[in-house]
Amino acid sequence: MFADLALPPEEQERARFVQQNLDEMKTQHKRFNESLALFDYCETQRRAVGEAAPRDRFGRRMYPKLFHSMFAWQSFAGREGAMAIWDFAAAMHLVQSNLNHCPTIKALVHRRDLGAAIASFHAAFPDAKDIRHAVSHPVDIVGTPANQKKNAFTGSYEEAGVRITDSSNTSYAGINGRRFAVTIYGKIIGYELASASAQKLAEIANAIRAACLDAQKYTMERFHELLLAGKIKGTPYYTGNDE
Secondary structure (H helix, E strand, C coil): CCCCCCEEEEEEEEHHHHHHHHHHHHHHHHHHHHHHHHHHHHHHHHHHHHHCCECCCCCCEEHHHHHHHHHHHHHHHHHHHHHHHHHHHHHHCCCCCHHHHCHHHHCCCCCHHHHHHHHHHHHHHCHHHHHHHHHCCHHHHHHHHHHHHHHCEEEEEEEEEEEEEEEEEECCCEECCCCEEEECCCCEEEEECCHHHHHHHHHHHHHHHCCCCCCCHHHHHHHHHHHHCCCCCCCEEEECCCC
């Protein structure tokens, strides 16, 4: 945590927002894990319901409504996971931007490690921003002829079980296997709703926290020095969440 009272008055508020966004990254990582758990639960239930579904006289499965509801919830989990990734990124960049207003702690942050962690996020989730936009505005991006032309996909595509051949103005948003994909800006883009993605978010959050540890330690030590010297009273306004 940052002990904001150990800092010059003009830096204290921004220091609290640095800590707030470090904690927000953790919150969004948890949100992603919850989306993943929902997907996995629905997958287990959907398979069980599907295997128990009776067959018609032609041997085709007659899937009940619950089977289709489970798949719809998996798509919801995919959309929620996409939003969690984007909000994680937003908090990550806000850590960096708020640090720019705190020269005391910025000087102690391992900025090379911070930059490497941010670069690692963008390498792992290069389309996070565009996926989020497609998820947030599904009607707008195809709601007019001009928007349809701008955002739909034309051509052939095959990845993670999604296969499109010689299509024209195709719009897609859904999950296949663990790949959540959308069409936007004439492309099909997506991410993996999988434990590997959750682990990557955890690694990035931990790396950014580690880059800030020396700065946090300095503020705590300085706070206790000032407190013992009688120069400040009370406790830091914002303690953060270091669990």
